[in-house]
Amino acid sequence: MKNYRLIYTLLLGFFAINFASAQNILSKAEKKEGFKLLWNGKDGTGWRAIFKEQFPAKGWEAKDGILTVKASNGQEQGSGGDIVTREQYSAFILKFDFKLSEGANSGVKYFVTEEEKTNMSGIGLEFQVLDDEKHPDAKLGKNGNRKLGSLYDLIPANKPASVIRPIGEWNSGEVRVYPNNHVEHWLNGVKVVEYERGSDAFKKLVAGSKYKVWKNFGEAPKGHILLQDHGNQVSYKNIKIKVLK
Numbered sequence: 001m002k003n004y005r006l007i008y009t010l011l012l013g014f015f016a017i018n019f020a021s022a023q024n025i026l027s028k029a030e031k032k033e034g035f036k037l038l039w040n041g042k043d044g045t046g047w048r049a050i051f052k053e054q055f056p057a058k059g060w061e062a063k064d065g066i067l068t069v070k071a072s073n074g075q076e077q078g079s080g081g082d083i084v085t086r087e088q089y090s091a092f093i094l095k096f097d098f099k100l101s102e103g104a105n106s107g108v109k110y111f112v113t114e115e116e117k118t119n120m121s122g123i124g125l126e127f128q129v130l131d132d133e134k135h136p137d138a139k140l141g142k143n144g145n146r147k148l149g150s151l152y153d154l155i156p157a158n159k160p161a162s163v164i165r166p167i168g169e170w171n172s173g174e175v176r177v178y179p180n181n182h183v184e185h186w187l188n189g190v191k192v193v194e195y196e197r198g199s200d201a202f203k204k205l206v207a208g209s210k211y212k213v214w215k216n217f218g219e220a221p222k223g224h225i226l227l228q229d230h231g232n233q234v235s236y237k238n239i240k241i242k243v244l245k
Helices: 002-022 029-034 198-208
Strands: 035-037 047-049 060-063 066-069 083-085 090-101 105-112 125-130 170-177 182-187 189-197 225-226 234-243
Touching: 029 035, 029 234, 090 105, 090 125, 105 170, 125 170, 189 198
Parallel strands: none
Antiparallel strands: 035 234, 047 083, 060 066, 066 234, 083 225, 090 170, 090 234, 105 125, 105 225, 170 182, 182 189
């Protein structure tokens, strides 16, 4: 009986390790298409705290193939602070899976340059990650432009309710930035936002938003990818990118 228990325990450990690894791999098709993992599923390699050289010593946890920002104060720049990629990107397809806790707020930002010095969250175009039902930010902004999948504070996500998976389940997000500056947000396989970065229409939106105080907001030729610590527990995995030319 003891031998069976030992074998069972070993098998559980084996499958747990492989399950964690399987969550952060590239399919043959993705490899052929040129995708690369942006997070290795294990540690902070390739990432660092914004405005700093090292990965945060607290506030973030990499465990079982999942990267989690821990709950803290519910405010921007929680206990660990935002993290950014060490590399910068200009045209790309970014894919990521995320899981919200109840009432949580986070975001995936792109074209973050760190030129805009702030004590709050890093500044950049943002794919909003939010519990629309229970976080108050969903009711702020204009026409729902701070809800899940939106280009935060600029363009509301055009999404049917059925596309959103329940809190505690995994959702998939995608940001596509083409070389001609056409940008799209996708949520669980549905396109929910599209716009032309740097266009007159885009500049008009920025002028009427919180971002108007930053010159040429969102128009940098390249920038970092950022995961936001807003003081709530949110998890990420399967973060991958394809550079477009």
